[in-house]
Amino acid sequence: MTISSEAVERVFQQLKEQTPLIHHLTNTVTINDCANVTLAMGGSPVMATQLLEVEEMAMMAEGLVINFGTINDAMFAAMIKAGQTANQKGIPVVFDPVGVGATTYRTNKAKELIRTIKVSIIRGNASEISALIGKNTKTRGVDAGAIEMAPEVLAQEAAEVLNCLIVISGKEDVITDGRQLVVIDNGDYLLTKVTGTGCMTASLVATAAAVSENWFDGAVIGMATMSLAGEIAAKRLHAGEGLGSFRVKLMDTISTMNAATWLDGVRQK
Amino acid sequence: MTISSEAVERVFQQLKEQTPLIHHLTNTVTINDCANVTLAMGGSPVMATQLLEVEEMAMMAEGLVINFGTINDAMFAAMIKAGQTANQKGIPVVFDPVGVGATTYRTNKAKELIRTIKVSIIRGNASEISALIGKNTKTRGVDAGAIEMAPEVLAQEAAEVLNCLIVISGKEDVITDGRQLVVIDNGDYLLTKVTGTGCMTASLVATAAAVSENWFDGAVIGMATMSLAGEIAAKRLHAGEGLGSFRVKLMDTISTMNAATWLDGVRQK
Amino acid sequence: MTISSEAVERVFQQLKEQTPLIHHLTNTVTINDCANVTLAMGGSPVMATQLLEVEEMAMMAEGLVINFGTINDAMFAAMIKAGQTANQKGIPVVFDPVGVGATTYRTNKAKELIRTIKVSIIRGNASEISALIGKNTKTRGVDAGAIEMAPEVLAQEAAEVLNCLIVISGKEDVITDGRQLVVIDNGDYLLTKVTGTGCMTASLVATAAAVSENWFDGAVIGMATMSLAGEIAAKRLHAGEGLGSFRVKLMDTISTMNAATWLDGVRQK
Numbered sequence: 001m002t003i004s005s006e007a008v009e010r011v012f013q014q015l016k017e018q019t020p021l022i023h024h025l026t027n028t029v030t031i032n033d034c035a036n037v038t039l040a041m042g043g044s045p046v047m048a049t050q051l052l053e054v055e056e057m058a059m060m061a062e063g064l065v066i067n068f069g070t071i072n073d074a075m076f077a078a079m080i081k082a083g084q085t086a087n088q089k090g091i092p093v094v095f096d097p098v099g100v101g102a103t104t105y106r107t108n109k110a111k112e113l114i115r116t117i118k119v120s121i122i123r124g125n126a127s128e129i130s131a132l133i134g135k136n137t138k139t140r141g142v143d144a145g146a147i148e149m150a151p152e153v154l155a156q157e158a159a160e161v162l163n164c165l166i167v168i169s170g171k172e173d174v175i176t177d178g179r180q181l182v183v184i185d186n187g188d189y190l191l192t193k194v195t196g197t198g199c200m201t202a203s204l205v206a207t208a209a210a211v212s213e214n215w216f217d218g219a220v221i222g223m224a225t226m227s228l229a230g231e232i233a234a235k236r237l238h239a240g241e242g243l244g245s246f247r248v249k250l251m252d253t254i255s256t257m258n259a260a261t262w263l264d265g266v267r268q269k
Numbered sequence: 270m271t272i273s274s275e276a277v278e279r280v281f282q283q284l285k286e287q288t289p290l291i292h293h294l295t296n297t298v299t300i301n302d303c304a305n306v307t308l309a310m311g312g313s314p315v316m317a318t319q320l321l322e323v324e325e326m327a328m329m330a331e332g333l334v335i336n337f338g339t340i341n342d343a344m345f346a347a348m349i350k351a352g353q354t355a356n357q358k359g360i361p362v363v364f365d366p367v368g369v370g371a372t373t374y375r376t377n378k379a380k381e382l383i384r385t386i387k388v389s390i391i392r393g394n395a396s397e398i399s400a401l402i403g404k405n406t407k408t409r410g411v412d413a414g415a416i417e418m419a420p421e422v423l424a425q426e427a428a429e430v431l432n433c434l435i436v437i438s439g440k441e442d443v444i445t446d447g448r449q450l451v452v453i454d455n456g457d458y459l460l461t462k463v464t465g466t467g468c469m470t471a472s473l474v475a476t477a478a479a480v481s482e483n484w485f486d487g488a489v490i491g492m493a494t495m496s497l498a499g500e501i502a503a504k505r506l507h508a509g510e511g512l513g514s515f516r517v518k519l520m521d522t523i524s525t526m527n528a529a530t531w532l533d534g535v536r537q538k
Numbered sequence: 539m540t541i542s543s544e545a546v547e548r549v550f551q552q553l554k555e556q557t558p559l560i561h562h563l564t565n566t567v568t569i570n571d572c573a574n575v576t577l578a579m580g581g582s583p584v585m586a587t588q589l590l591e592v593e594e595m596a597m598m599a600e601g602l603v604i605n606f607g608t609i610n611d612a613m614f615a616a617m618i619k620a621g622q623t624a625n626q627k628g629i630p631v632v633f634d635p636v637g638v639g640a641t642t643y644r645t646n647k648a649k650e651l652i653r654t655i656k657v658s659i660i661r662g663n664a665s666e667i668s669a670l671i672g673k674n675t676k677t678r679g680v681d682a683g684a685i686e687m688a689p690e691v692l693a694q695e696a697a698e699v700l701n702c703l704i705v706i707s708g709k710e711d712v713i714t715d716g717r718q719l720v721v722i723d724n725g726d727y728l729l730t731k732v733t734g735t736g737c738m739t740a741s742l743v744a745t746a747a748a749v750s751e752n753w754f755d756g757a758v759i760g761m762a763t764m765s766l767a768g769e770i771a772a773k774r775l776h777a778g779e780g781l782g783s784f785r786v787k788l789m790d791t792i793s794t795m796n797a798a799t800w801l802d803g804v805r806q807k
Binding site for chain 1: 569584585587598774792
């Protein structure tokens with residue numbers, strides 16, 4: 001299926017009017033990129049992680065991102081507290097299970113998180129999502145490992161089992177709530193050669209969802225914004241340019257994207 | 270009032286000769302930007318935060334930056350220790366109260382810091398400075414909330430109450446010690462759309478103050494360098510470029526700035 | 539001496555085929571740069587630091603980087619555990635003693651690390667390496683202080699005393715195992731004006747060593763890749779460009795480097 005052009009136009013319009021505050025509890029590797037991409041999309045990022053203040057900060061926010069990139073016990077406790085506050089307030093909680101499946105610690109903590117708070121949207125690669133629902137898989141570091149199922153099937157099963165929206169980033173991206181399913185056929189190989197494009201996608205999803213009438217639209221808009229921007233940025237590279245310039249042009253493209261560019265470039269199916 | 274062209278020329282000259290060591294205890298979001306901007310201005314950044322070593326490191330430094338972006342208890346203890354050492358050595362201590370006013374924890378810790386060590390210069394937005402002196406305000410995440418007072422009035426009151434130099438970044442920037450007051454009429458809207466421009470300003474202020482005859486000159490020079498660089502970088506953007514290119518050109522402009530460019534571009538009043 | 543063109547071609551070929559997983563326990567200042575440069579060279583970075591999971595993560599890796607930039611006790615414990623695992627698996631362990639010599643804490647922890655695990659390659663500037671072997675020197679923050687010995691002599695003495703490969707970055711770079719010695723006569727002054735070029739060199743060394751027949755070749759290839767890339771990036775700067783553009787072009791150059799460019803540009807002696 002596809003989301004409507006009206007939904008897309010509404011979200012981009014709302015982003016101009018609202019500047020939603022997006023509270024992040026995220027990793028130290030890509031935290032700067034996540035803050036910048038949130039600003040580029042029209043949100044306002046805040047990154048407080050101290051247990052004593054996350055409740056107050058989450059209560060002020062319109063969206064929450066929980067990212068496991070450099071998870072540890074202190075951060076986990078703050079994530080739970082912020083997540084419970086977000087649930088109470090009813091704002092979208094986007095979970096990025098970075099590296100889940102690679103170590104027992106990560107997998108167990110992710111399962112504990114999902115049991116303890118209500119996650120609205122999970123965004124990961126296929127092996128991370130697979131590990132979350134106990135499929136036999138192996139995440140290699142933070143890269144997607146080989147999986148047996150088609151991403152569409154995996155996403156639908158995960159949405160049912162975990163009772164939330166699932167966003168799988170990959171060659172094609174899949175967004176589903178278990179009934180509705182959108183596949184995005186955009187992207188570029190270079191998106192896998194810059195750290196944090198997955199983490200940034202979670203920030204885009206949270207920012208768009210924060211102003212959407214329904215979170216499904218937000219998830220599609222955020223996910224496709226990254227894949228389309230990667231595609232456009234790759235095309236804009238000149239001879240001799242490489243990953244440094246790609247990264248700059250990726251941020252340029254996200255920060256100048258509007259509903260018209262999005263609708264013109266995104267291939268939904 | 271305005272600072273003299275001789276003062277500006279002296280500071281840029283000293284930066285070439287001295288490479289002042291600027292010790293930072295800062296947040297994990299913009300720590301890389303702060304290190305790079307310190308280098309771009311002619312300083313040498315060091316970011317040690319372990320309680321057992323901050324005393325030795327601060328004793329070696331020519332300036333200290335304390336930034337509350339991702340403040341927690343362990344970091345706070347190290348800030349106090351480094352601050353006491355800096356006070357003992359007599360080097361400028363620049364405090365950036367990021368997000369103060371947004372949570373009780375932050376506001377209380379900021380007040381405790383100011384009571385415990387002697388801060389030389391506080392750089393923040395209007396709502397952060399307002400919260401520091403107990404005015405009724407609300408910081409929304411890390412953005413400036415609405416305040417009732419004109420920035421000049423707020424800055425002067427804060428300088429008197431807190432007995433230090435106050436730098437307020439905003440549409441116009443205000444620098445005051447409670448008696449002398451400089452307003453900088455430079456800047457660009459895009460500076461609010463990149464994370465860390467405030468934090469980086471604190472680094473520039475510390476770097477300039479470290480080599481200044483008086484810290485007031487350093488505060489004006491550091492603050493205006495960021496606002497002028499933002500203005501120049503925005504003008505250098507080509508069609509299709511956005512926040513990625515702006516950030517690169519901002520750093521280009523800071524790293525190539527000299528006394529002549531500064532005196533030519535900065536509008537003091 | 540020089541390493542052979544066959545060795546260089548083999549390493550670049552292997553990087554295309556293997557995508558080695560490089561586990562980093564590194565600092566919060568340049569962690570993003572280290573991840574991106576590992577990707578640019580053809581590796582896959584993972585940055586897990588939680589004590590409970592580093593063993594499992596290191597067991598999956600093909601190389602380990604230990605960097606002292608923002609060292610603290612919790613990180614040190616994880617470094618020891620990851621290092622022991624890497625030793626058991628037989629993968630290269632690259633140690634970057636950032637700031638060692640500047641504070642007692644750092645120097646003591648570095649010596650404890652070297653006593654406890656088997657480090658394969660140490661990459662630092664002359665004053666850091668000097669401090670590691672107890673020479674009378676003073677590291678100023680994270681910059682190289684003055685040292686009395688020629689880098690070649692220092693490197694050879696350190697290689698013997700510490701029984702590992704030594705890589706000293708400087709105006710000329712020196713790589714030695716105590717018997718073989720390669721000097722690299724590439725680089726640019728601007729490499730000292732961007733934070734993290736040293737840290738990134740350690741990542742490049744680990745990535746190249748992970749796929750090398752012998753770690754000495756990997757150390758030379760990784761070290762020279764950074765110095766040559768800095769030289770090329772500096773030449774590509776246009777009028778009005780500064781450190782922002784240099785950093786982008788540095789990453790562009792590393793990500794597009796191949797054996798032919800390397801062999802054409804690197805001056806070994």
